[in-house]
Amino acid sequence: MDLRNILTPSYPIQGGSLAWKGHQRLTKETKIQVCEILQARDDMDSLHSLAAVSKEFYTIATGLFQQTVTLEPTDTSIRHLKICMENPGLARRVRRIVIKSVPPAFDALGVWPYRFPGQHGDEHAQDWEAVVADLHRLPALESVVLTFTTLCADQRDDPDEEQPVTYICEPPEVRNWILEVVFDALAAINDIPGRRIVSFTVMNLQNKIHEAASLPAFTSVISRLRELRVEVVTEVIPHLGSRPGEEEDKKEYWELDMQIRLNFWADFNTFWLAPAQATLQRLSVSCLDPFGVVPRWDLSALHFPRLQHLELERFTFSYRSQVEWIAAHKMLRTLWLHGCPIVQQWRTRGEYESELDVGALVLHSVQPRTL
Template sequence: MPVGLLSLSTELLALIIAFAAEASPDLSRTSILCRLRLTCSRISASATPALFRSFILRPCDPSIARFHALLNDPSPFGPRSLVRRVVFESEVKQQHDDDCLGWSWEPELTELTREWYAAVSRLSELENVQHVYVRFAPTCLDTDDTGTGWIEAFPNSNVLNLRRGILVAVFKAIVGMRHSLRALSIENLLNFVDTTFTNKSCFTEVITSIQELHISIAADVDENDPANAFPLLPAIPRFWPSFASVWLAPASPRLISLTLYCNVEFGAVPYWQDCLSSTTASQDTAALAFPRLRSLTLGRYALAYESQLDDFLASAAVLPELRRLTLDDCPIVSHLSVSESD
């Protein structure tokens, strides 16, 4: 006897709708779910939570207006109660999208600073949000014809100041939430620890309270570039030891899930290796331990030393509760060629 779609259980129907929403290259996920909601009440009951589960706030007027409209709905059981994840984007990509068409990048956000920040500050009105996602552009620093023009503005460039303002606004909004945030994701975080931001109380409050941290690093600053020794600027500190001390160390006692990606390989050079090592910690990096961590995902983490795996698999002091280790695009290094200057 054939089984009709509407005779399936609610759980199966929800899974089918979720897959159907990702199936078309010509229509956005939002468009598909909106159309499914119009078919019948049974399908609408499953499509509606999927439609509002994640909300993306982009730096354009239509997206900002839609975010305010969502929050202004007076019904306590309206769409805003279904939102579980909020994505804050700092650029508008050229894509098929119901909100924004065209191309812009982060400096364009300055034209909408007041409106965008006002929308971000209303995050606490979404009472069921568990995950906040901040997505930056993959490239932060501009270069001139010589390839080193960025150094003249770094670390006080307008783009860096803008990114700092975005992070401060988002972290303050998280602090203002009525409940603790479970997960924080940041895409394309610049490989430069901005102490002006990390020294703020909102950073400390957020980073010490979350249970999941997922970060992808955009290595836009070349730490080995001779231009980094520019005499009028402070020396750029090695990123990974600073990142481990400032971001990972305060979060480590509560984390149950950690994801670290980078757009270039990291982990093989010693000063990158000690980012996740208790036995090779340098003077800049305290030994790390993750007493509650169950899931660890590393992307493009280069494996070159036995001690790197020892901390993951053999050391009960570092990862006593680890249940899942995912290595994505992680090369195994058999030889290293190091120049005399390095």
């Protein structure tokens, strides 16, 4: 392994400072990655500011704007994408699409459950599904960003009042449907001779493996990727009582079982990573909450022979095997670690106790212990 770029300070997060020191030393490839991260996180203010830092950043950001289209679940956004598809000159320029599962200013909306994101209803969902199915009409498309909301579910605003539910966003059923629609469309692109989706980013993936991940279309897309970026969201709420007049079987709809959460990272390996082992060159994984030890993310059964860039955020190091796994990737050239602590002492309880391998806590010479 010949690491040439080890980065530990975080890149600017949404709303963060763009006072990059020594940005001149960054490689062009790294600068492109930074711009793509900001765009995927919908941090357009930071991206515009970054474009003013240097001529090279300006060129990269401008090119990204020109080659990227955005699809939101609104009539206007769907109409604009259809116009782009129908214009051969515009369609040929699109290399990247950002698919957002909720409309702009979503936090201000009251959203009923069991309905496609927003207040658009079934008819709008059908329009959205149809335009996603037509993504093959963008002949140069090779990179896809799928952005869910960070709010998997949340408290009802006032359960005693008959008003729309506030912040009931994307339960597993809705997220699963979106994944099915998107991956069916991407698999159709891969079936076209000479076409291939090489880069996929998913923002705010819920810490649950959805049924769509077991479908052939999903595996066929993942297995051909060169770049995969996953940001996991872990929002879970306790049992919700039903409001007056509501069907009894709806009251537990938003609750995510603890065992599902504990199994997530092992299942993530099976469905999201294992199919991509032979082709993946760039891998980025982050989570809203610390992960790696508790809950356990065991990578020992995976190896990416072509991996050149690895990025981890909020990944906890406590086992020597975690470092050895990284070192085993001989092609690795770039390692980015963002907010990744080294932890020697743990206090666990309940279901999380089984996640901790006390005997393997030997990362440092000082004998680690649990509290």
